[in-house]
Amino acid sequence: xxxxxxxxxxxxxxxxxxxxxxxxxxxxxxxxxxxxxxxxxxxxxxxxxxxxxxxxxxxxxxxxxxxxxxxxxxxxxxxxxxxxxxxxxxxxxxxxxxxxxxxxxxxxxxxxxxxxxxxxxxxxxxxxxxxxxxxxxxxxxxxxxxxxxxxxxxxxxxxxxxxxxxxxxxxxxxxxxxxxxxxxxxxxxxxxxxxxxxxxxxxxxxxxxxxxxxx
Amino acid sequence: xxxxxxxxxxxxxxxxxxxxxxxxxxxxxxxxxxxxxxxxxxxxxxxxxxxxxxxxxxxxxxxxxxxxxxxxxxxxxxxxxxxxxxxxxxxxxxxxxxxxxxxxxxxxxxxxxxxxxxxxxxxxxxxxxxxxxxxxxxxxxxxxxxxxxxxxxxxxxxxxxxxxxxxxxxxxxxxxxxxxxxxxxxxxxxxxxxxxxxxxxxxxxxxxxxxxxxxxxxxxxxxxxxxxxxxxxxxxxxxxxxxxxxxxxxxxxxxxxxxxxxxxxxxxxxxxxxxxxxxxxxxxxxxxxxxxxxxxxx
Numbered sequence: 001x002x003x004x005x006x007x008x009x010x011x012x013x014x015x016x017x018x019x020x021x022x023x024x025x026x027x028x029x030x031x032x033x034x035x036x037x038x039x040x041x042x043x044x045x046x047x048x049x050x051x052x053x054x055x056x057x058x059x060x061x062x063x064x065x066x067x068x069x070x071x072x073x074x075x076x077x078x079x080x081x082x083x084x085x086x087x088x089x090x091x092x093x094x095x096x097x098x099x100x101x102x103x104x105x106x107x108x109x110x111x112x113x114x115x116x117x118x119x120x121x122x123x124x125x126x127x128x129x130x131x132x133x134x135x136x137x138x139x140x141x142x143x144x145x146x147x148x149x150x151x152x153x154x155x156x157x158x159x160x161x162x163x164x165x166x167x168x169x170x171x172x173x174x175x176x177x178x179x180x181x182x183x184x185x186x187x188x189x190x191x192x193x194x195x196x197x198x199x200x201x202x203x204x205x206x207x208x209x210x211x212x213x214x215x
Numbered sequence: 216x217x218x219x220x221x222x223x224x225x226x227x228x229x230x231x232x233x234x235x236x237x238x239x240x241x242x243x244x245x246x247x248x249x250x251x252x253x254x255x256x257x258x259x260x261x262x263x264x265x266x267x268x269x270x271x272x273x274x275x276x277x278x279x280x281x282x283x284x285x286x287x288x289x290x291x292x293x294x295x296x297x298x299x300x301x302x303x304x305x306x307x308x309x310x311x312x313x314x315x316x317x318x319x320x321x322x323x324x325x326x327x328x329x330x331x332x333x334x335x336x337x338x339x340x341x342x343x344x345x346x347x348x349x350x351x352x353x354x355x356x357x358x359x360x361x362x363x364x365x366x367x368x369x370x371x372x373x374x375x376x377x378x379x380x381x382x383x384x385x386x387x388x389x390x391x392x393x394x395x396x397x398x399x400x401x402x403x404x405x406x407x408x409x410x411x412x413x414x415x416x417x418x419x420x421x422x423x424x425x426x427x428x429x430x431x432x433x434x435x436x437x438x439x440x441x442x443x444x445x446x447x448x449x450x451x452x453x454x455x456x457x458x459x460x461x462x463x464x465x466x467x468x469x470x471x472x473x474x475x476x477x478x479x480x481x482x483x484x485x486x487x488x489x490x491x492x493x494x495x496x497x498x499x500x501x502x503x504x505x506x507x508x509x510x511x512x513x
Contacts, residue, residue, distance in 0.1 A: 047239045060462075077257055129221075
């Protein structure tokens with residue numbers, strides 16, 4: 001208990017860093033993922049190939065490797081100098097967008113083909129079909145897995161701690177410097193993540209039950 | 216479905232698609248070209264930076280690191296499968312005193328980030344309890360607990376997605392619960408969930424890279440060590456490229472295997488009529504775990 005109370009500021013800065021990383025990466029990955037999904041679904045072959053290639057490669061890369069690249073290799077390229085935080089955000093966004101893209105695409109595929117055929121028969125253009133007919137129905141299939149991915153993103157932000165970003169995963173090192181019991185500190189960090197993750201998980205389960213779609 | 220979204224392109228649409236395609240190509244080539252240009256300008260492709268490949272000692276170092284990665288993956292995979300099967304069986308039990316704690320344990324290990332678990336084993340246990348955990352065991356135990364919990368959910372969804380008639384027929388024939396599980400349900404569930412399980416093993420392979428954070432000598436750690444060698448002019452980018460290629464190749468192989476299995480089970484007459492919602496839920500778990508890469512998404 002002492003470990004938590006005496007180091008309250010440390011814990012709060014750490015978890016604030018986690019939440020900042022999470023929110024920025026959440027918004028970025030949603031935008032990036034939707035863009036990638038649009039590329040994969042579009043009638044232009046070049047965009048389709050690039051989209052699929054990107055998604056397939058990123059889905060088979062460890063996130064640690066992506067963060068490793070941005071933390072160690074990127075500064076050597078002498079492009080714009082970015083803070084650790086920004087680089088971690090970019091890495092997380094680049095990684096999570098691939099998964100968001102897959103979820104959005106499979107969500108679009110759950111909408112019965114007849115819907116798109118009917119809207120084509122009525123003369124809707126590609127954009128109208130997507131925005132007026134398909135996407136509103138796809139939302140049901142997209143949101144529960146999307147919540148799962150964002151929960152995973154929240155847990156992934158801890159990896160950034162290994163690369164000098166101020167967030168919850170790095171609390172233990174300061175604690176050990178100050179001479180506190182690292183095990184208890186880490187258990188408090190685990191409890192903190194439980195508190196952050198459980199509401200999202202409950203939300204995801206409820207959405208899954210209410211909106212479950214036979215695929 | 217995606218083929219139905221747009222009509223067969225007429226002349227205007229063809230022109231527009233060509234235009235968009237051209238614009239897209241130009242943008243992508245420009246972006247990639249800029250990156251390659253930066254690589255060249257900072258001398259990443261110079262001979263000096265790639266000289267390390269020729270040294271047998273360095274090749275052995277990288278192979279040793281690859282072996283370490285595969286060792287952590289192999290033991291982690293086996294333990295996670297055992298842990299997952301055990302806790303799935305516990306969760307499916309009819310005895311509430313077995314099922315409830317199992318649920319709590321599985322949910323706990325799914326909620327805590329894998330990094331925090333590995334840190335607990337490596338940094339937390341030794342000062343508090345005097346148990347010294349090697350980096351290898353910290354990684355393996357963390358992998359076992361997290362992926363075991365996700366696999367427990369996958370096994371459970373697999374068993375629950377089987378048609379109810381299977382268990383009803385087994386009970387009608389006089390089989391007990393354990394016999395039902397081992398002889399009827401589990402074989403079918405595993406066969407149905409095999410692609411999903413292999414996908415989870417891909418996640419496990421990616422998660423083994425987390426050993427880098429505690430100094431376990433796997434591929435990324437070797438990359439960092441090599442990359443800070445001044446005699447090769449700090450070849451961090453060439454080494455990162457090679458290590459990335461190795462990781463992506465390994466994961467692609469496993470994923471291709473999972474895809475192959477998926478196609479085979481779809482055509483096999485032996486598969487049961489799986490409830491698609493149950494299967495989708497299990498795939499949801501895997502995507503979540505995969506997204507947590509390095510840590511996983513369902």
